[in-house]
Amino acid sequence: MTSPDGSGAPTGIDRTEVLAAGSxxxxxxxxxxxxxxxxxxxxxxxxxxxxxxxxxxxxxxxxxxxxxxxxxxxxxxxxxxxxxxxxxxxxxxxxxxxxxxxxxxxxxxxxxxxxxxxxxxxxxxRAVGSLRELLDAGVPEADRGPLVAGICEGLAHLHGSGWVHADLKPENVLLGEDRSVKLSDFGLATELTGTHGYVPPMGTLDYLPPERWRAPLGELGVRVRPSADIWALGIVIHEVFSTGGSPFPGATPVARGAAVQEYAQGRAPLRMDHAVPPFWRALAADCLAPNHAARAPHTAESLLARITAHQATTSTGAGAGSGRRRARAAV
Known part of the structure; x- marks a missing residue:
């Protein structure tokens, strides 16, 4: 999480003051x-x-x-x-x-x-780990789709309850023993007032949507909508299926942020890793639509429905293929 002053760790605290086991x-x-x-x-x-x-x-x-x-x-x-x-x-x-x-x-x-x-x-x-740790270790192929579906399920409930997470990233996606997803760290989460909520001018640069880079700071903070979480979801989907890589080039978060703005202003195309399968590439591209208006139709609920239908089709196809192979073997 970004610190309260928007830079490093908060000043004035001895960061070596750690509670020992048994405290x-x-x-x-x-x-x-x-x-x-x-x-x-x-x-x-x-x-x-x-x-x-x-x-x-x-x-x-x-x-x-x-x-x-x-x-x-x-x-x-x-x-x-x-x-x-x-x-x-x-x-x-x-x-x-x-x-x-x-x-x-x-x-x-x-x-x-x-x-x-x-x-x-x-x-x-208590969770047993985070999606970031799993990305660093390598996400098993069979776990990728269910992980993204779990994130969508959590976001769909959050948004349906009138909240925006505002800091979705792999570190804030926790995992149970069975790899079940638990969204966490709601320190920047905001309740919607109408179509918007307001958050402090903070967040994780690699997951901020284009509009946040130039958003004016008002008395209540920076305006944010559920589509901001959908943008972050697009980045996470790309990371899950491309071994942790961002779809935007740059050696630093600030450089990648500049690439995000170039893309949003129509001066650069969206380039995703070829390792991302076609279905997930299309899903991520919809999440990464360059502005709120283009992104808004792709709600967490609709994305989850697309994933569920895709998984059902894939499962049916795999089952039919297995049946044909068994029939050939019997002959």
């Missing part, structure tokens, strides 16, 4: 560090009372997202509080199997550790 945080005990971003650190944890879930061989694990506020400038601390509020608001109102679950939230009291005292803690459903 108690509310009703939870930290078991290990999962990862750290610009303004939060995520830990695996288990219940402090040793509660065991039904059918489990050990204590239920959760993910603790710890968001420090100590030592920050007032503007930065306010943005972190707003981000946590959005996650809690969405988590309490928009539940779905394809969205990571929020169990509780609280403020950490740690007077003996000033850097962590007053940190906001979100207790979330």
């Amino acid at each position: 108690e945080v509310g009703d939870w005990v930290v078991t290990r560090l999962i990862g750290s971003g610009g303004w939060s650190t995520v830990y695996a944890a288990r219940p402090a009372d040793g509660t065991v879930t039904a059918g489990s061989s050990g204590p239920a694990e959760v993910a603790l997202k710890v968001m420090p506020t100590a030592g920050l400038a007032p503007r930065q601390a306010r943005r972190i509080r707003e981000s946590a509020r959005r996650e809690v608001d969405l988590g309490s109102r928009v539940g779905h199997p394809r969205l990571i679950g929020l169990r509780e939230s609280f403020v950490l009291t740690a007077p003996d550790r000033p850097a962590l005292d007053g940190a906001i803690v979100l207790v979330m459903e």
Whole structure:
């Protein structure tokens, strides 16, 4: 996630202040560090009372997202509080199997550790990995379509509930043991007011739609619509089927952003990796339509319907082919 000041990690925090395994945080005990971003650190944890879930061989694990506020400038601390509020608001109102679950939230009291005292803690459903990790390792061919379908399913529910994710990327697509998809990190998510929502001027450059690069900053932030998530989905589809590559050239996110704007202004074609199969190439191209008006008809729900129909056709074709091969073998 982009940091509150839009640059690196928030200033004024000792980023070496990490909770060790065995540390108690509310009703939870930290078991290990999962990862750290610009303004939060995520830990695996288990219940402090040793509660065991039904059918489990050990204590239920959760993910603790710890968001420090100590030592920050007032503007930065306010943005972190707003981000946590959005996650809690969405988590309490928009539940779905394809969205990571929020169990509780609280403020950490740690007077003996000033850097962590007053940190906001979100207790979330535990996943086993992210799509980014899977991309780095190589996505098995059989998993690619179902992964994209799962993302579409999560987005369709999110958009249908009146929310925009606003920071969709492989790091924010978490995976269960069975590779089931869980969209996560709703710190920039916004509830729509009419056709638009408003977000801070933040995000991940490689997944911003063309209109965000020149969007004016108003009193409420930058306007955003569900079609922004659809653009990001197009980038993710290309990454899944092209071993992590972006469809836009450039050695840095800023250079790739310049290529996005060249494309959106009609000065460069959309060039996708030839490794992307035709169906998925067409789907990604629709997601990457150069402006909101051209992108808007391709909702997450309609994209999911296309994927479902394609998978059914592919499955039927494969079954018929197998039947013909078995018949020839019998003769």
